[in-house]
Amino acid sequence: MTPYDFLDIDSLFTTEELMVRDTTADFVNKEIRPLLQKAHREESFPKQIIPRLAEMNLLGAHIKGYGCAGLNSRAYGLVMQELERADSGLRSFCSVQGALVMWAIFSHGSEEQKKEFLPKLASAKVIGCFGLTEPDAGSDPASLKCQAKKVKGGWILNGNKMWITNGSIADLAVVWAKELESNQIQGFLVEKDFKGFTASLMKGKFSLRVSVTSELHFQDCFIPDSHILPQAIGLKSALECLNQARYGIAWGVVGSAMECYQTALNYAGQRIIFNKALSSAQLAQAKLVKMVQGITLARLLNFHISVLKEKGELQPEQISLAKMNNCQIALQTARQARDILGANGIIDEYPVIRHLLNLETVNTYEGTEDIHRLSIGRSLTGHQAFK
DSSP states (O other): OBTTBTTOGGGGSOHHHHHHHHHHHHHIIIIIHHHHHHHHHHTOOOGGGHHHHHHTTOSSTTOEETTEEOOOHHHHHHHHHHHHHHOHHHHHHHHIIIIIIIHHHHHHSOHHHHHHHHHHHHTTSSOEEEEOOBTTBSSOGGGOOOEEEEETTEEEEEEEEEEEETGGGOSEEEEEEEETTTOOEEEEEEETTSTTEEEEEOOOOSSSOSSOEEEEEEEEEEEEGGGEEEEEESHHHHHHHHHHHHHHHHHHHHHHHHHHHHHHHHHHHHOEETTEEGGGSHHHHHHHHHHHHHHHHHHHHHHHHHHHHHTTOOOHHHHHHHHHHHHHHHHHHHHHHHHHHGGGGGSTTSSHHHHHHHHHHHTTTTSOHHHHHHHHHHHHHSOOOOO
């Protein structure tokens, strides 16, 4: 039993899974952590790390074949955990590349599209983004207004997307739009040099600053027939991709929580107040215990959903429970850690405030807590309460 793994949850993982985790952690600690303070202050993503992410097989790591690592669900989850232990923006980059863009092509694309794009995405020769959210269509994606009109040899796309991770640096966008005639939602592959497609960088964020967030604009953008995702028909297809990402988020936020807890534990042991270590105070211990309680429960939840995922039995509502629960625990942990650090909790010499700010976004993107709660409620009662 250790302060960092109170129930010896590590013993549930295989040697190979822990090796993947430790290799990822070592890479992140040596090559990425030193860049984060500057990147956060400058509101920029350190693009120089992208080739190394590919060399470490961290892009689309859960996909089998096409140049991808083919990790099982637990190893993949541990990768997401260690990436977000550094920064949510880092995990978001990899999640969008792998769980959204690559998974959309892997699960809904043609064999030709898979062979064409997946190896390039895995090797970071191509960067991807996922265009679903719009200015007026966030929690209600079915109301999206981006339209695709069928013309000879392809489609004409018009509309805008908002809050798109990687958008301004992407070479390829998976874009969801409504077919004008059928009003059916359809997935398209849009390359950055397609005429009529532009992206603009969103600035002024106080959260996820180590992440590229953009708007996508389509004005009479021609999409050839070869770039329609043949199996990406209906909103369900887009939500299937989001579930892949939400699974990774459930693991990732635990990494943020672990980082905040370990920072607070170390700080409390060194901070002398009233002639004794802060960690010897009852209230400080109560906060630390609350953190360990939440992290332990979140880790056990993640392990179990990984078992269900490996068996092909994991349901969307169960992913919603994990994403909702673990984001809540991570936010609570970050706030308690910030409290233990006192004034030092708001300076970026320590990672706590950066994680706290990031988690405010992670708690709401890819489904707010309320939306996931209603999704679970529908499963429990059989009643639709969204409208």
